Amino acid sequence: MSQSQTDPTTRRATAGGQLLEVEDLHVEFRQRSGVVNAVNGISYSLAEGETLAILGESGSGKSVSAQAIMGILDVPPAVIQGAIRFEGRDLLAMSAEEQRQVRGPGISMIFQDALSSLNPVYSVGWQIGEMFRVHQGASRKEAKRKAVELMDRVRIPAAAKRVDDYPHQFSGGMRQRVMIAMTIALDPRILIADEPTTALDVTVQAQVMDLLKDLQRETGMGLILITHDLGVVNEVADNVAVMYAGRIVERGTVDDVFTDAGHPYTEGLMASVPQVEAKGGRLQPIVGQPPNLAAIPSGCPFHPRCAHRRLGADAAPGRECSIDVPPLRQVVPGREAACHYSEEVLGVRAV
Amino acid sequence: MGRYVARRLLLTIPVMLGASILIFAMVYALPGDPIRALAGDRPVSPAVVQVLTERFHLDDPLWVQYWEYLKGLFQGDLGTDFRGRPVLDTIERTLPVTIRLTIVAVIFEIIIGLAAGVLAGIRRNSFFDNLVLVSTTVIVAIPILVLAFIAQLLFGLKLGWFPIAGTREGWYSYVLPGLVLASGSLAYVARLTRTSIAENLRADFVRTAKAKGLPPRRIIVQHTLRNSLIPVVTFIGADIGALLGGAIVTETVFNLPGIGREVFDAIRAQEGAVVVGIVTLMVFFFIFFNLVVDVLYAVLDPRIRYD
Numbered sequence: 001m002s003q004s005q006t007d008p009t010t011r012r013a014t015a016g017g018q019l020l021e022v023e024d025l026h027v028e029f030r031q032r033s034g035v036v037n038a039v040n041g042i043s044y045s046l047a048e049g050e051t052l053a054i055l056g057e058s059g060s061g062k063s064v065s066a067q068a069i070m071g072i073l074d075v076p077p078a079v080i081q082g083a084i085r086f087e088g089r090d091l092l093a094m095s096a097e098e099q100r101q102v103r104g105p106g107i108s109m110i111f112q113d114a115l116s117s118l119n120p121v122y123s124v125g126w127q128i129g130e131m132f133r134v135h136q137g138a139s140r141k142e143a144k145r146k147a148v149e150l151m152d153r154v155r156i157p158a159a160a161k162r163v164d165d166y167p168h169q170f171s172g173g174m175r176q177r178v179m180i181a182m183t184i185a186l187d188p189r190i191l192i193a194d195e196p197t198t199a200l201d202v203t204v205q206a207q208v209m210d211l212l213k214d215l216q217r218e219t220g221m222g223l224i225l226i227t228h229d230l231g232v233v234n235e236v237a238d239n240v241a242v243m244y245a246g247r248i249v250e251r252g253t254v255d256d257v258f259t260d261a262g263h264p265y266t267e268g269l270m271a272s273v274p275q276v277e278a279k280g281g282r283l284q285p286i287v288g289q290p291p292n293l294a295a296i297p298s299g300c301p302f303h304p305r306c307a308h309r310r311l312g313a314d315a316a317p318g319r320e321c322s323i324d325v326p327p328l329r330q331v332v333p334g335r336e337a338a339c340h341y342s343e344e345v346l347g348v349r350a351v
Numbered sequence: 352m353g354r355y356v357a358r359r360l361l362l363t364i365p366v367m368l369g370a371s372i373l374i375f376a377m378v379y380a381l382p383g384d385p386i387r388a389l390a391g392d393r394p395v396s397p398a399v400v401q402v403l404t405e406r407f408h409l410d411d412p413l414w415v416q417y418w419e420y421l422k423g424l425f426q427g428d429l430g431t432d433f434r435g436r437p438v439l440d441t442i443e444r445t446l447p448v449t450i451r452l453t454i455v456a457v458i459f460e461i462i463i464g465l466a467a468g469v470l471a472g473i474r475r476n477s478f479f480d481n482l483v484l485v486s487t488t489v490i491v492a493i494p495i496l497v498l499a500f501i502a503q504l505l506f507g508l509k510l511g512w513f514p515i516a517g518t519r520e521g522w523y524s525y526v527l528p529g530l531v532l533a534s535g536s537l538a539y540v541a542r543l544t545r546t547s548i549a550e551n552l553r554a555d556f557v558r559t560a561k562a563k564g565l566p567p568r569r570i571i572v573q574h575t576l577r578n579s580l581i582p583v584v585t586f587i588g589a590d591i592g593a594l595l596g597g598a599i600v601t602e603t604v605f606n607l608p609g610i611g612r613e614v615f616d617a618i619r620a621q622e623g624a625v626v627v628g629i630v631t632l633m634v635f636f637f638i639f640f641n642l643v644v645d646v647l648y649a650v651l652d653p654r655i656r657y658d
Contacts, residue, residue, distance in 0.1 A: 072561040103564030111562075116555040119574055120654055121581075134565055166653040182563070 018085075019189055019222045020046040020069070020107075025082035027061070027068050027246075036293045038064040040246040041082070046190065046222040051213075053225045053237035053254065055269070059290050061246035062226045066192045069224075070109050071099045087189070104135050108188035112195040114175035118167040124151075124178045125163030131185035150181040154211060173204035177211065184215055191216075192224045197232065209236055230273050234258055242266045245291045245301035248328055252335040262337035262346050264308045299323045300339070308341055316340070355657035356646060363638050370634040371627055372417060378623045379413050385433065385621035403433065407623070420627065430624035432617070438628040441613060446632075448518060449609035452602070453594040455522070455529030456536070460587060464537040468544025472579070473571060475549050483545065487538035499531045499604040516606035528605040532598050536590050543586055547579040554578070581651050585644050592640030596633035 027039035039061040046052050056062045067073050068080050071091060084091040086106055091099055111117040118127060128150055129143030138146065144163060151159035154177040167175055176196060183191060193212065197205035213236055216223050225237055233240055233254060240258075241251040242265065250263040261267040268286035275281070288305035291297055303309045303321040311322055318324055319340035328338040331346065339345060386395060386403050403409070408416045423430055429438035471483040490498070506527055507515030513527040514520050551557060552575055560574040602612040610629050617625035649655045 070562050072558055100564050100566065103562055105564075109562045111555060111559060113555060117559045119556040119560070119578065121577055121652060123653075130565070131563060134563070134569065168654050179559075 017047055018045045019048055019087060020224075021083070021085040022065075022069065023083040023085070025065060025068060025084065026080070027064050027073070028079050029077045030079060031077060034294050037296060038246055038293055039068065040296070042241075042243070042246070042248045044241055044248065044251070046224060048189070048222055049216065049220045050239065051216065051223040051225060051237045053227060053233040053240045054243060055227060055230070055233055055240055056243035057228055057290055059293060060243040061293075062243050063194050064246075065243075066109065066194055066224065066226055070103060070107060070192065072103075072109075101135075104131055104188065105186040106188060107190045107192065108183040108186070109192040109194065110176075110179050110183050110196045113199050114172070114179045115167060117179060118175065120167060123164045123166055124170070127167075128178065128182045128185060131182060135186055146185070147181070150185055151178070154178075154181045154184075154215075156181070172200050173208060176200060176204075176208050180208070180211065180215070184219070184221075187219055188221060190222045190224065192226070194226045195228070196225075198227070198229070205232070212236070230258075230269065242269070245296050246293065247301065247338060248336075249302065249339070250335075250337040251328075256335055260346055262331050262335055262342045263302075263339045264306045264345050265302050266337075267345055268305075268307075297322070300326050308339075308345055310341065352646070352649065352657060356642070359642050359645070363635070363642075366638060367631060367635060371420075371631045374627050374630045375417050375420065375623070376413060378618075378621070378626050379416065381618075381621055383621060385409070385623070407433070416623075420624070429628040432622045432625050433620075438624050441625060442610065442629060442632065445608055445610045445613045448607050449595060449598075449602070449611060451522065451525050452529055452532060452598070452607060452609060453591060455525040456533035456594055457587065457591055459530055459533040460537045460540050460590070464533075464540030465544055465583065468541040468583070469548060469576070471541065472545040472548025472552070475545075480545070483541055487541050490534050490538045495531065495535065495598075496600050496604065498534055499528075499601060502527055502531050503604070518607060525607075528601050528607060531605075532594065532601045536586075536594075540583060540586065544579065544583050547582055548575060551575045551579045577651075581648065584647055584651060588640055588644035588647060592637040595636040595640070 021043075022045070023043050024041050025039055025043070026037075026041055029036040029038060042061070042065060044052065054062045054066070064073070068078070069084050069091070073080065080092060082092070086102060091102065094102075118124065125144050125147040128147035129138070129140070132138035132143040132146050133140070148159050148163050151163060156162060156174055156177050162170075167178065170178060176199075180196075191212075196212070197208050200208060209232060212223065215221070225232070227233060237254045239251065240254050241248045242257070242263065243249065244265050250257060250261065250266045252262070257266060258270065261270055265286070268284075271284045272286060274283060286305055291301050291304075297304055299320065299322040300306070300309075303311075306321065309321040310316070311320065315321065319326075321340060324340065326338045326340045328336050329342075331337045331342045337345075385407075386400055386409070408419050411419075420430060427439075429442070431437050432441070467483045467487075471477075471480040474480055493501075503515040506512045514524050515527065518524045556578075557570060557574055560570045565574070596611070598609075599611040599615045601607070602609040603615065610632075614626060614629045614633075616622075617629070645657075649657060
C-alpha cells in the first residue's frame with residue numbers, strides 16, 4: 001500500500017517511507033447499556049503522496065478510526081488499543097500535550113459538515129489564523145495576512161474582502177474551502193478528509209475534490225479519504241480499504257478492487273451503484289441491515305447478509321462462516337480480503 | 352443597528368402609555384376609599400374630604416383622572432401623594448436603594464451562578480456537578496421569604512457577619528439582601544450555563560478545535576464559553592430589568608426603603624399617583640433592558656442582524 005503517485009523530494013523520508021502505520025487498532029465505547037465495538041483490529045499504512053480511501057457504510061467504524069488517529073475521541077468513554085505510528089512514533093504512547101502538537105502541523109482533519117464544524121461566532125479569517133497564532137505564536141496581523149493567502153490558495157474569490165466574514169455568510173462549497181484552508185495551514189503531512197463532499201452538491205463536490213488533489217500534488221501530503229461514495233474513490237484514490245463492522249474486509253488498489261471484488265460485501269457495494277448502461281433496470285441493494293456494533297454477529301460479521309456464505313455441512317473444515325472469523329489474507333498478489341471463499345467471489349462478476 | 356434601536360425606542364412610547372392606562376384603571380378599580388385609608392381611625396371633617404376629593408379628582412370618571420395625570424406628566428409632573436409630597440421626590444429617594452440592591456444581586460448572579468455553571472458543565476456527572484444540581488433545586492424550591500429569614504437568622508444573628516436590616520452600613524448592608532434576592536436567578540443562571548456548556552462541548556466546532564491542536568484551555572475559553580454565554584447574557588440582561596422593578600419581599604424583610612416596598616405601601620394606601628408613577632417606571636426599565644439584551648445578542652452572535 002505504499003504506491004506513490006508523486007515525487008516526495010521536498011519531504012523528509014521516514015522509516016520505511018511510511019507516514020502512518022496503524023496496527024491492530026481497536027476502539028470500543030463502554031456505555032451503561034454495554035460495550036459498543038466500533039473498530040475491531042484494523043491495520044493499514046499510508047505513504048507520502050498516497051491517497052487511501054476508506055470505504056464503508058454508516059457505522060462501519062471508518063470515522064471513529066480516523067478520530068482515534070487524530071486523538072480527538074474522548075477517553076473515556078472510548079477505549080483505544082493498538083498502535084498508531086506517525087513518522088515512526090506511536091501517538092497512543094505520547095502524552096496528551098505531545099499528541100496535541102501533532103494535530104495541525106502533523107495530521108489534520110476535514111469534517112463533513114463545514115457549517116457546524118466552524119465556530120459560528122468567529123470570522124473565518126480568525127479561525128484560519130488561529131492555527132498560526134497557537135502553533136507558531138504569530139501576531140494577529142500576521143495571522144490574518146496568512147489567512148488571506150490561504151484563502152487565495154484554496155481559490156476563494158475576493159479573499160482579502162471576505163476574510164472578516166462569518167461562516168454562515170459563505171456558500172456550502174466555499175465553507176468547505178475555508179475548512180480546507182484551515183487544515184492545510186501548517187502544511188500537514190497527513191490530511192484526513194471525513195466525507196468532505198457528502199454535504200455538497202455534485203458540481204461543487206468535483207471542485208472540492210480537485211482542490212484536494214491539487215494541494216496534495218503541491219505538498220506531497222498523504223491523504224486519507226473517508227467516504228461511502230464509490231465515484232469519488234474511483235476518481236481520486238490510489239488504494240482502497242473497505243470496512244464493515246469495524247474491520248477491514250478488503251483492500252487493494254482502486255483499479256483492482258473496482259474491477260473485481262474479492263469480498264462479497266465489496267461485490268454488493270459495486271452492484272448497488274446505478275449503472276448508466278443499465279438504465280431502467282432495478283438497483284441491487286445489499287439485503288439486510290448493517291450490524292449492531294453492540295452485538296456483532298459471530299464468525300464473519302457479514303455472513304447474515306452474504307450470498308456466498310457456507311454454513312454447516314456446506315462449509316469446509318475451519319471455514320464455517322457463522323463460526324470462524326475470516327482473517328484478512330492475501331488472496332492474489334497486492335490484494336487482501338477477509339473472506340473464507342474469496343477465490344470464489346473473485347471473478348464472479350466476470351461470469 | 353442604529354435604525355433598529357431608534358425604532359425600538361419609539362415603540363416604547365405607545366407601550367408605556369398603554370401600560371400606564373392599565374395601571375391607572377386597576378388602581379381606579381381598587382375597592383375602598385383612599386381618604387379614609389389615609390385618615391385611619393381618626394375622624395375626618397367633611398370639608399377636608401371635599402378638598403382632597405377635588406384636588407385629586409377622586410369623583411371624576413376614569414378618563415378625566417387619566418387626562419389630568421397625562422397633562423401633568425408632559426410638564427414633568429408625576430403628581431403628588433395625599434400628603435402633598437411629589438411622586439418624583441419619592442422615586443428619587445427610593446430608586447437608589449433598589450439600584451444598589453440590583454447591582455449586588457447581579458454581581459452574585461454572575462460570579463456564583465456563572466462559576467458554578469461553568470465548572471458543572473465542564474465536569475458533567477462529577478461530584479461538583481451533582482452538588483450544583485441538588486443545591487439549585489433546593490434553592491428554587493424554597494420560597495424567598497423563608498430564604499430571607501434563614502439568611503437573617505444564620506448570617507445575621509448566629510454568625511453576626513452581616514447586618515440584618517436597614518442601610519446604615521452602606522454597601523455592606525446590601526450583601527445579605529442581595530444574596531437572597533439573587534438566589535433564584537443565581538440557580539437559574541447556574542443551570543442555564545451548565546446546560547449550555549455541556550451542549551456546546553459536544554458541538555462539531557469543538558471537535559474541530561481539538562483537531563486543530565488547540566490547547567485544552569483555549570478550547571474551553573475561546574470555543575465553548577463564548578458560544579455558551581449567549582443565552583446566559585440574555586437571561587441576566589432581562590433579569591436586571593425585572594430586579595430594578597424592586598423586590599417587595601426582600602426589601603420589606605430587610606427593611607430597605609426601595610421602590611418595591613414603596614409601591615407596596617402605596618397600593619395599600621391607594622395612593623394612585625405613586626402606584627402609577629412607580630409601576631410605569633418599572634415597565635420602562637423592563638422594556639429598556641430587553642432592548643439592551645437584543646442589541647447585546649447581535650454583538651455576541653454574528654448570525655443575528657437586525658438591518
